[in-house]
Amino acid sequence: MLQAxxxxxxxxxxxxxxxxxxxTLKNPVLTVSGTCGYGDEYAPFMDLRxxxxxxxxxxxxxxxxxxxxxxxxxxxxxxxNAIGLANVGLDRFVAExxxxxxxxxxxxxxxxxxHSIDDYLAVCARLDPLDAVAGxxxxxxxxxxxxxxxxxTDPKALAELVKQVRAVVKRAVLIVKLSPNVTDITATARxxxxxxxxCLSMINTFVGMAINVERQEPVLANLTGGLSGPAIKPLALxxxxxxxxxxAKPAGIPIxxxxxxxxWRDAVEFLLAGATAVGIGTALFIDPxxxxxxxxxxxxxxRRHNLKSVRELTGRLRPNRNEPPAG
Amino acid sequence: xxxxxxxxxVTGAAPGSQVSGSRGxxxxxxxxxxxxxxxxxxxxxxxxxxxPAAPGQFVQILCAEPNELGWTQGAFIRRPFSIGGLRRGxxxxxxxxxxxxxxxxxxxxxxxxxGEPVSVLGPLGRPFEIHADREIAxxxxxxxxxxxxxxxxxxxxxxxxxxxxxxxxxxxxxMPLTRVAGVEIVGEQxxxxxxxxxxVGVPVITATDDGSLGAAARVPDVFARYLDQxxxxxxxxxxxxxxPEPMIRATAQIGLAHGIPTAVxxxxxxxxGMGTCQSCVVRVHDAAAEExxxxxxxxxxxxxxxxxxxVWD
Numbered sequence: 001m002l003q004a005x006x007x008x009x010x011x012x013x014x015x016x017x018x019x020x021x022x023x024t025l026k027n028p029v030l031t032v033s034g035t036c037g038y039g040d041e042y043a044p045f046m047d048l049r050x051x052x053x054x055x056x057x058x059x060x061x062x063x064x065x066x067x068x069x070x071x072x073x074x075x076x077x078x079x080x081n082a083i084g085l086a087n088v089g090l091d092r093f094v095a096e097x098x099x100x101x102x103x104x105x106x107x108x109x110x111x112x113x114x115h116s117i118d119d120y121l122a123v124c125a126r127l128d129p130l131d132a133v134a135g136x137x138x139x140x141x142x143x144x145x146x147x148x149x150x151x152x153t154d155p156k157a158l159a160e161l162v163k164q165v166r167a168v169v170k171r172a173v174l175i176v177k178l179s180p181n182v183t184d185i186t187a188t189a190r191x192x193x194x195x196x197x198x199c200l201s202m203i204n205t206f207v208g209m210a211i212n213v214e215r216q217e218p219v220l221a222n223l224t225g226g227l228s229g230p231a232i233k234p235l236a237l238x239x240x241x242x243x244x245x246x247x248a249k250p251a252g253i254p255i256x257x258x259x260x261x262x263x264w265r266d267a268v269e270f271l272l273a274g275a276t277a278v279g280i281g282t283a284l285f286i287d288p289x290x291x292x293x294x295x296x297x298x299x300x301x302x303r304r305h306n307l308k309s310v311r312e313l314t315g316r317l318r319p320n321r322n323e324p325p326a327g
Numbered sequence: 328x329x330x331x332x333x334x335x336x337v338t339g340a341a342p343g344s345q346v347s348g349s350r351g352x353x354x355x356x357x358x359x360x361x362x363x364x365x366x367x368x369x370x371x372x373x374x375x376x377x378x379p380a381a382p383g384q385f386v387q388i389l390c391a392e393p394n395e396l397g398w399t400q401g402a403f404i405r406r407p408f409s410i411g412g413l414r415r416g417x418x419x420x421x422x423x424x425x426x427x428x429x430x431x432x433x434x435x436x437x438x439x440x441x442g443e444p445v446s447v448l449g450p451l452g453r454p455f456e457i458h459a460d461r462e463i464a465x466x467x468x469x470x471x472x473x474x475x476x477x478x479x480x481x482x483x484x485x486x487x488x489x490x491x492x493x494x495x496x497x498x499x500x501x502m503p504l505t506r507v508a509g510v511e512i513v514g515e516q517x518x519x520x521x522x523x524x525x526x527v528g529v530p531v532i533t534a535t536d537d538g539s540l541g542a543a544a545r546v547p548d549v550f551a552r553y554l555d556q557x558x559x560x561x562x563x564x565x566x567x568x569x570x571p572e573p574m575i576r577a578t579a580q581i582g583l584a585h586g587i588p589t590a591v592x593x594x595x596x597x598x599x600g601m602g603t604c605q606s607c608v609v610r611v612h613d614a615a616a617e618e619x620x621x622x623x624x625x626x627x628x629x630x631x632x633x634x635x636x637x638v639w640d
Contacts, residue, residue: 034603034604034605035599035603035604036603037601037602037603041601041602041603042601042603044349044350044351045350045351045352057603057605065617065621065622066605066608066622069595069596069606069607069608070596070606071596071605071606071607071608072596072597072598072604072606073596074403074404074431077403078403079403079404079598081598081604081606083604083605083606086605086608086622229403230403282404282598284599284603285404285405285598285599285601285603286403286404286405287352287389287446288352288448288601289352
């Protein structure tokens, strides 16, 4: 009991809140689109109200069945998925899923996907006015649909998309989720920010492949899939660092960092590299309570380092002190 | 990552997490873990406060060492296993898991010894429905599909139903069941040959691909012949099937052709087991859907499906 009191007193001293554009979150730990359904799937495992925000599976204008199975495969330190944006479609999302989301007691970010600018406009214009929607995250980087990568890899196409969507998104925070499958991610990041994005989330999965050598066939029916899990963490961290330095920091735009986060230490790495918040994705499949674990560890870390606010961690990375002497 | 002392391992639940409703995350302990035949192991786990569960449901087991930061080594994503039996005593519950030690995850599992911690998520999925008006149960299973049928046989027996099991394997040394000493298996005769079924009075007809045990035949063929000889029971029987997909499909087709209620317990590659990753899809008929079918999820809509709704292609 005494220990519990001490913990809550400490919690009161440490400020975990962060801002994503106009949206204030009580803490920086979010779920990642496509790994947590539409709302209450993980309710039996944790109090979802303890999350900073909840991000839904992608919503498209029309219902999508998704790709044929096999849709996933485990690879070293991660997994490939090729779900193919299976979702209930905009109408059923609004009628059936949004009421559940609005009862979660946590800001809901809806991930939006499409094939054309009109697709994105239709979904965003319909969802933006709704109170239950705190944020709209543009999925311009799904590697598992035939033309899903165009907006995510072409800075000009992305600029046009974000500009037009920005015009219809008046209430919700507009987040653009970046693809890592590009030569220069700062180009797409700059394009999104210059066109009006309030926030960047990064990164989506890396395109990968697995082969069944006995059958001499691809394991996934879709041939390729998106790689997630701890295998991609160092890659994601590097991209967050790059975008923070080159684009986000100068523009004052927050980054939601994601890619293989399994524990508080991973989360702290992303914050130090420049993220304002972090997303927990694939780890939810293995332990749905991972966000709570991360939060507890993060709070403890801040206390140990005498930091009053989690915001002090963003971009706090210091130069390496073990540099060899010059000359 | 450093490994913690076992006593400190609390992967069952993160700080502040709650275990409510019908499922949860548990840190179990190994009670027994022993080979049953050439590839199969029987694992008994003890768990406290495991929620109510029924045959057909499954658990997701983390085939890796739980530690302070989450988990490490072994397999990355959890592996689904049917619950093959469940015993309760006070808060304590024992779960029977039958598995084949084939890949990274299951080989890790096969190395776990008595007392070691194993993280279990469950119970998951929808169980078999026991038909109220069908007093005879025909259990048709093969290989690693047998565990849910073992537990189902126990449940049916307790509910006063008559059951006959049809059990298949590649050969005698791949049959994941315990022989009853002194009971001979002859051809396609139902006999109390295996402890798992005999203990609840359920006779088994055995088939192997190579004829090294029971009939040299595929299980559905043996089942079809039995059906012909027991046509009078068709109106009072139900079929429960689990095993390799071709076996299930053939059994479902027999059941459907005779108008017998047929429940099939399916297996799919899955990551979460909770309806979020959307990977474990099963094609089902739906007249309202485009092309007359849609996907349902094995993990939350199944793994038990009515054979009539599945698209058998």
